[in-house]
Every structure is written in C-alpha cells, then in structure tokens.
Amino acid sequence: MLKRINPTELQSWRELKEHAENMRSFSIQRAFESDKGRFENLSIQNDLFLFDYSKHLITDETLGLLEKLVEEAEVKSAIQSQLQGEFINETENRAVLHTALRKPKSDSLTIDGEDVVRLVHTELDKMYAFTKKVRNGEWKGYSGKAIRHIVNIGIGGSDLGPRMVYEALYPFSRPDLQFHFVSNVDGADIAKVLRHIDPERTLFIIESKTFTTQETMTNAHTARRWFLEYAPNEAAIAKHFVAVSTNHQKVAEFGIDTANVFGFWDWVGGRYSVWSTIGLPVCLAVGSENFAQFLAGANETDLHTAEKPFRENVPMIMATLGIWYRNFMNAESTAVLPYDQHLNRFAAYLQQGDMESNGKSVDRAGKKVDYQTGPIVWGEPGTNGQHAFYQLIHQGTSLIPCDFIASVKAQHNLDDHQRKLLANYFAQTEALMKGKSEETVRAELKAAGKSDDEIEKLVPFKIFDGNKPTTSFLFSEMTPKALGSLIALYEQKIFIQGVIWNVFSFDQWGVELGKQLANVILPELENGKAGDHDESTTGLINYYLSKR
Numbered sequence: 039m040l041k042r043i044n045p046t047e048l049q050s051w052r053e054l055k056e057h058a059e060n061m062r063s064f065s066i067q068r069a070f071e072s073d074k075g076r077f078e079n080l081s082i083q084n085d086l087f088l089f090d091y092s093k094h095l096i097t098d099e100t101l102g103l104l105e106k107l108v109e110e111a112e113v114k115s116a117i118q119s120q121l122q123g124e125f126i127n128e129t130e131n132r133a134v135l136h137t138a139l140r141k142p143k144s145d146s147l148t149i150d151g152e153d154v155v156r157l158v159h160t161e162l163d164k165m166y167a168f169t170k171k172v173r174n175g176e177w178k179g180y181s182g183k184a185i186r187h188i189v190n191i192g193i194g195g196s197d198l199g200p201r202m203v204y205e206a207l208y209p210f211s212r213p214d215l216q217f218h219f220v221s222n223v224d225g226a227d228i229a230k231v232l233r234h235i236d237p238e239r240t241l242f243i244i245e246s247k248t249f250t251t252q253e254t255m256t257n258a259h260t261a262r263r264w265f266l267e268y269a270p271n272e273a274a275i276a277k278h279f280v281a282v283s284t285n286h287q288k289v290a291e292f293g294i295d296t297a298n299v300f301g302f303w304d305w306v307g308g309r310y311s312v313w314s315t316i317g318l319p320v321c322l323a324v325g326s327e328n329f330a331q332f333l334a335g336a337n338e339t340d341l342h343t344a345e346k347p348f349r350e351n352v353p354m355i356m357a358t359l360g361i362w363y364r365n366f367m368n369a370e371s372t373a374v375l376p377y378d379q380h381l382n383r384f385a386a387y388l389q390q391g392d393m394e395s396n397g398k399s400v401d402r403a404g405k406k407v408d409y410q411t412g413p414i415v416w417g418e419p420g421t422n423g424q425h426a427f428y429q430l431i432h433q434g435t436s437l438i439p440c441d442f443i444a445s446v447k448a449q450h451n452l453d454d455h456q457r458k459l460l461a462n463y464f465a466q467t468e469a470l471m472k473g474k475s476e477e478t479v480r481a482e483l484k485a486a487g488k489s490d491d492e493i494e495k496l497v498p499f500k501i502f503d504g505n506k507p508t509t510s511f512l513f514s515e516m517t518p519k520a521l522g523s524l525i526a527l528y529e530q531k532i533f534i535q536g537v538i539w540n541v542f543s544f545d546q547w548g549v550e551l552g553k554q555l556a557n558v559i560l561p562e563l564e565n566g567k568a569g570d571h572d573e574s575t576t577g578l579i580n581y582y583l584s585k586r
C-alpha cells in the first residue's frame with residue numbers, strides 16, 4: 039500500500055513555494071555565465087544518451103529542495119513497492135508489474151506463490167516462436183500463401199503502444215511485411231485498411247486486454263465478416279486471426295483458436311502493456327532479438343531508477359522538474375518534441391501514459407486535491423512543429439517546458455538531412471533560452487536598412503523574452519534498446535509524479551462515464567427515438583435522427 043502523504047503539508051513543498059517567489063527574476067542565461075560548470079553539473083550521460091537539464095529555471099537550491107521533496111514523499115520506498123509487486127493499484131485491487139515484463143529470464147519475482155518472470159518468459163517464448171513462423175513464411179494463409187499484411191486491431195494501450203513502437207523502429211522492420219493499425223470505431227479507419235490488403239495474405243491481430251472494448255470488438259467483427267466473404271470456410275479464421283488478451287473465454291467466443299491467443303495478466307495496465315505480448319506487431323516487424331533488446335533497454339531504466347541517487351537519476355529529475363513547473367511555476371502543459379520522424383506517435387503515446395495516469399483530482403485518501411496534478415501533454419515532431427505552434431512557445435503568454443529528443447545517428451544515409459534536422463534541434467533550445475533583446479532587435483533592423491520610424495514600430499514584436507525551460511535528450515542512435523530505455527524513463531517519471539501528487543496512477547475511472555452513456559444512446563439511435571437527456575443532447579440526437 040502506498041502511503042497517503044499530502045504533498046502540500048511537506049516542509050519541502052512550503053520551501054519550494056517560497057523559493058519559487060525568489061526565482062521569478064532568475065535568468066538561465068546569466069546562470070550559465072556565472073557558472074561555467076552548469077552543463078557538466080546538470081547533465082547525465084550513459085552509453086545510450088546524454089540528458090541535459092541545464093537549460094531550466096533551477097539553481098542548486100531548487101534541486102536540493104526537489105530532492106528533499108522526493109525524500110519526504112517517500113518516493114524510494116514507493117518505487118520498491120512497485121517493483122516488488124505490492125497491490126499499489128488499490129482501486130482495482132491489483133499489483134502493477136509492467137516492470138516484470140522486461141526482466142531477464144534469469145530473474146524471478148514471486149507473487150501469490152507464482153514466479154511471474156517465468157510466466158512472462160513462457161508467453162514471450164510463445165510469441166517469439168510464432169514470430170519466427172510468420173517471418174520465415176512457415177505460417178501460411180488458407181490458400182497456402184505466406185503472410186504479407188498484418189492488421190492490428192485495438193485501441194488505447196492496445197494500439198498506441200504497438201503503433202508508436204512499430205513506427206519508431208520502422209528502420210529495423212522487414213520491408214516485405216506491411217503493417218496496418220485500426221483503432222477508431224469510425225468505420226473510415228478499417229474501411230481504408232481493407233482496401234489495401236489481400237485476404238489470402240493477411241493476419242489480423244485482435245488486441246484487447248478485456249476483449250469487450252466496443253471499438254475493438256466492432257472492428258474485429260467487421261474484419262471477420264470481410265474475411266469470410268473471401269475465405270472458403272470458417273476454419274480459415276484460425277490461420278488469419280490471432281488475439282492478445284487476458285480474457286481467453288471471450289476470445290474463444292469470437293471464434294479464434296485458443297492456441298492462437300497470446301496472454302498477459304491483469305497486473306499489466308493497458309497503457310503499460312507494450313512490453314507484453316501486446317507488443318506482438320512490433321515483434322513481427324522487427325524480430326524477436328530486437329524485441330528482446332527493447333525489453334532490455336527498459337529493464338536498464340528500471341534498475342537505474344531504483345538504484346541511482348537523486349542527482350544521477352533521470353526519471354527523478356524529469357518528475358521533479360515537472361512538479362516544479364506545474365505546482366510552483368503555474369505551467370499547465372508540457373510539450374514533447376522529437377526531432378525524429380519515426381517518433382511521430384510518441385507524444386500521442388505519452389498522452390495516454392501521462393494523462394490517463396495522473397489526470398486525477400482525488401488523492402489516495404479519497405479527498406479532492408487542492409493543488410494541480412498531471413499536466414496536459416502534447417507535441418509533434420520537429421521541424422513540423424516549428425512551422426506550426428512554436429510561435430506560442432517562443433512568444434506566447436504560457437510557460438511551456440519542452441522536452442527535445444533527437445539522435446546523433448540517423449537510420450538512413452541522407453546525412454545532409456540529419457545535419458539540418460540537428461541544427462534545428464540545437465538552435466531551438468538555444469533560442470528558447472537566449473531569446474532576443476531589444477538591443478539586438480534594433481541593431482538587426484538598422485543593419486537591414488530600416489528607417490528610425492520603422493524600427494520604433496517593429497521593435498516590440500521582434501523581441502523574444504527567452505528564459506524558456508527545455509530538457510534535451512540526445513541519443514547516440516535510436517536502437518530498440520535505446521527506445522525501450524526512453525519509454526521506461528517516461529513511465530518512471532509518471533510513476534514518481536503520481537507518488538508525489540498522492541494520486542492513484544494506475545486506474546482510469548475517468549474514461550468510464552462517456553462509455554456508459556454511449557451504451558445508453560446507441561439503442562436510441564437504433565430505435566429512432568431520443569431518450570431522457572438534457573435539451574442540448576436531445577436536440578443533437580433529434581437532428582441526427584432527422585437527417586440520417
């Protein structure tokens with residue numbers, strides 16, 4: 039059980055509040071000028087990446103107070119509770135053990151008399167054996183042809199994880215296998231995919247922890263009906279449909295051979311499940327060895343989080359910086375900006391990871407909180423974002439701490455592109471910190487031959503205040519191992535923040551209400567009569583009924 043510690047009652051919290059007042063006039067640039075060791079002190083390197091947090095609105099005192107907060111909130115013992123499989127998901131009465139999914143075979147962890155690491159590896163081995171068969175063409179469709187199209191059907195954690203990781207590791211994937219992802223209940227999603235696939239060569243993976251999710255089951259049934267228009271008989275389903283689920287009974291009812299079900303466990307939350315057999319599409323794309331490397335990278339991060347002291351601990355620094363801005367500097371959102379096209383789904387993935395976990399307003403004692411919890415997470419890959427929303431980050435009125443992520447080596451040989459990409463990556467954090475002073479603006483306008491009148495008019499618009507905080511991750515190369523490590527760093531950050539905010543990070547009751555009401559409204563749409571709703575909802579339903 040995690041302790042109930044109200045963070046606002048901690049001494050460090052009070053001190054951070056006071057300290058934040060003193061930091062209003064702090065300049066990151068001046069801090070660099072007066073401390074030549076700032077980068078050295080405020081950056082962490084390992085064999086995979088450089089993590090630079092020197093461009094933040096922090097001093098040594100800030101870090102000392104954040105470390106005190108980690109101690110007072112008893113974060114270290116919470117990390118142990120998580121890793122040891124205590125039932126820390128109290129509102130669902132479960133352990134939270136996605137970290138066990140990435141432990142090596144030689145480890146063990148006994149929960150309720152069962153070694154979960156052994157269970158995990160039994161399932162992984164089954165997935166690896168299946169992967170081998172599909173990739174070497176031994177697994178054949180009903181007409182004897184090898185699989186060439188793989189369609190993943192799932193939503194939330196059963197889509198965002200595998201889709202993001204598949205995209206991120208695309209350079210490591212097999213060019214002769216085409217992957218498609220269907221998640222939305224909007225028929226446009228699956229209709230588009232069905233236009234591009236060949237039933238004789240297609241494998242559908244139905245991913246759903248519960249195997250009851252409306253969107254996934256609707257898409258799965260549509261896929262099944264479509265497939266049976268071509269297949270000779272229902273027996274062919276066994277060669278073209280597999281499932282990843284904890285609910286074997288529902289899978290069997292759907293008609294999938296239970297021999298083709300890859301399992302996982304209720305102690306794996308949907309948004310933390312890509313490390314389990316939910317990663318099957320990734321494994322099929324990049325192969326078992328790369329998938330094992332992906333797991334190994336995450337396991338390294340788990341060990342790092344549990345063992346490293348605060349100042350060397352990347353997730354602790356990430357988590358407490360997030361709290362510093364959210365609770366003491368009034369930042370409402372945080373941007374994740376990968377300078378890596380393959381990470382184009384990373385922000386979307388983290389939105390679920392972070393916002394479904396820490397988007398809570400009731401603490402672990404069941405009381406409404408009177409402080410801010412999880413921020414809004416958003417982002418797009420650079421440089422696209424630069425030509426869209428960076429204007430607001432540079433000159434808008436909101437403070438938006440940003441994470442910049444890039445790799446030195448690209449997975450292509452277009453070196454000129456990579457140099458330009460990285461020049462932008464380096465330039466943005468520098469520009470956000472330094473800004474542009476009035477003096478510089480005037481000098482530039484003068485040099486451009488502007489008249490005094492024009493200069494006076496333009497100056498206020500061209501000033502950049504700067505002093506905008508950024509974190510830079512610079513990986514040597516975005517390998518499967520590096521990616522595993524990166525995702526796990528964010529997972530651990532989210533966990534630590536949830537511990538400090540005193541919320542339960544592993545339930546998601548907030549997504550239930552909309553689902554319930556949709557289930558009430560669906561029969562009304564089928565029967566052509568609006569039920570008992572507010573005037574607005576009734577008006578909208580009636581408009582639909584009159585126009586359909």
Ligand SMILES: O=P(O)(O)OC[C@H]1O[C@](O)(CO)[C@@H](O)[C@@H]1O
Nearest residue numbers: 193194195196246247248251308
């Ligand atoms: O894997 P399932 O059971 O279909 O659930 C999908 C998603 O739905 C949610 O429960 C709510 O959106 C997520 O947490 C989960 O990832």
